[in-house]
Amino acid sequence: MILIACAVVAGVFAELEQSIAILTMIAISVILGFYNEYKAEKIVENLRHSIAIEAVVTRDGKSSQIDSKMLVPGDLVSLYVGDIVPADMRMVECKDLQTDEATFTGESFPVEKTIESLDIQHPMPQQLRNYLFMGTVVVHGSGKGVIVSTGKNTEFGAISKSLIRSHPETEFQKGVKKYGTMLLMFTLALTVGIFSLNAAIGHPLIDSLLFSLAVAVGLVPELMPAIVTISLAQGARRMAKVKVIVKRLVSIEDFGNMDVFCTDKTGTLTEGKIILRDIASLGEEVDHKVLTYSLLCNAAVVGEKIVGNPMDAAIWEYAKKNSTQETVNSYAKVDEIPFDYQRRMMSVVVKKHNEYILISKGAPESVFAKCKDAEISGRTEPIDAVSKAINDKFLNLSQLGYRLLAIACRSPEVKSSYAVEDERDLTLLGFLIFTDPPKSDAHEAINKLKGMGVDVKILTGDNELVAKTICDELKIPVKKVVCGSELMQMSWTEIKAAVEETTIFARITPEQKLDIIKALKANGHVVGFGGDGVNDAPALYEADVGISVDTAVDVSKEAADIVLLEKDLLVLAGGINEGRKIFGNTIKYILMGTSSNFGNMFSAAAASLFLPFLPMLPMQILFMNLLYDVANMTLPTDNVDEEYIKWPKRWDIGFVRKYTLFFGPFSSLYDFLTYGIMLFIFGAAAATPGAASLFQSGWFVESFWTEVLVIFVIRTRRIPFLTSRPGKWLMLLTLSCVAFGTIVPFTLLGDFLGFTALPAEYWALLILMVATYLFLVDAGKVFFYKICKF
């Protein structure tokens, strides 16, 4: 807008040529900005597409998977556990289908669905058991429904205004907002001040207005949105290479700066996969029958791959690993009584040398109920006599987080088929102990995160013993364990204190997860939350960075800012590193742009007061600004010092202000020095026709050199700056821009912009002056970073 105002003022009151030049620069800036933002958006769109929510739809009898946004009324949609219902639909097929409608009706228990017609006059949505509503989540079973309405025409769409809450503003967004305000204050103060002073000392009003507007333009880093967006988008692309997909670009900064990461243990600290850990006989000796019988009483399909119930598959994996699967070859299967959720067990009848055996396998409490005896070290004893010892063993193992299945058998009467009634008078043989084993690299990953300044907290619905067992196995130091019941008794102040010193929160509800995240945020932490379940969605929304995994349910992925393609803390650490690099490069641009522009414009303003001509023409200021922005285009690819990304950083507007006030005047001083050289050594003070052009050319080149070359000093905290290697593209483009800026006064473009060729001695002095400037700024860094921490 300021640039357009400049062009209008120039066109109306000054020269048309100047107006056209300004408009050309606006066009170049807009094209550059648009191109970069478009490219960035395309990258993000591609990344988002890789995790788009899709629906299985049947159209004209053919099933296909399409983006849920493409659904229309009349489509037949298939739904499975974890799916977000993509539209309002009438169910035509239900198989144990239950949905979580908490976000829709407030009903916290799953709602069972049916295909039957309902005879209700003016029903409320929650009474429509044969309907699924958009935004609810399938938590059990599967089904098919015909879409009745989509998008804003759905029940959810109608009330979405009151339900949808936007993501809380990130620390980065808050920082950018404060930065904008700071820049506005600087710009307003300088523009008004320069115009008033120039007008007061008798400069023509139009020239004063044009010049003050050009100074305002010079202060604004026009390409900042493009640089920030491309920095984030390129970072997102680099993060995708380390298997981290960014859904919300603005969360990248907070991802890098997060200092507390809360996560469930399953799949993060553990493999998220069930294995058979051990076989427990009731006696002291291992009874190999337990494994053989559990292979026989097994519903897994064994081929090249083992497919089926995870526990059955785990038994086969265990047998294959221990080469004991051949033991089943001498048995022939007679009949099977399949598993069902009421009995919570299955049975088979097998035959070996005309001996029939009924084998039952299932949940311990279900199998116990059907046992008459227990076999202990080859002896058969009544179950009542040993039930206490067996129950104690079962409870101990359960409390340690193990899942158990019991194995029992009996010799049945010989017949051709068997039924549930035959599952009686069994003899208990032992247990199969299953576990979700700790990840081998979890210890290393936790240590790595700790070394990066990220504290890991475990938020689990499991009991405290299970979580503690995993932490002990992984040698993760546990400071304190707090249970949900204890948390419930605490005041807000106590919760805020507790979250600081607690490592494990056990038996907690989804609401308590939210409280913990809120308390950590209130304590000033940047909080990340990793979750993959339906109940994790509110916490994923509330956290500064919601992190989910590709295998998570749709609702979690939708609520998350970041999606990991592997549920692995080492992947997370890689992503955090990238986030910190992006933050580092964004901050570099802001610090350099603001301080350099402030310095240059401050000196331009001062010079306009005592010089008989403008120190730089508005068009020249705009050209310099454009060239500077081009030089910065590759900043997102710059290297970031290792020590910078070691620790999380926070956006600190106070630091940006101090930085601008401190480093800005350095460039002003050298601008003043150039004024002196041009005026009193090279004779630009003389009232000759070419004096103004000589002065402007000299200052343009010096100003551009110092503004661009200081990038190499400011981009690193290392002293001397030469010990930090810049990115090759940054180096190449920056030096090319310096070369271009240097030859401009000798070209036709230079003539058009009002520049003139500079004397040879000037270049020699310029090199010495700029070298002194760069070393002086580096010396200033010694002082500045000693007193201003960031």
Add this chain to the structure above:
Amino acid sequence: MPNLDLFAWWTISISGGSIFLTLVSIYLYLSTRTKRKQTERARSKPASLVKDFIFVWVLLSLLVFYIVSIQLGSAAIFVFAAGNIIVEVLLILYLIKNRLKESEQT
């Protein structure tokens, strides 16, 4: 001296810039003084001031040098060049002495 008024204006501007930078430095230094006091109690105040503000002393010396040499007009080119080279050597020595190793940074 080609234009006394212009030179006076220029001297005021460049001195003003240096003074502004010095004042900003003092402000930043004072604003963190309490924290520094806690961590650097052993250090005596005058020594600390001399050492911490070294770049300010260099800056002010440069200012005097620049004003004096530019006052000489076109004859000052060699003086100006030599002065810059000397200051650069001194600054490089200072930077090497105060180099910040990777391990020292946080």
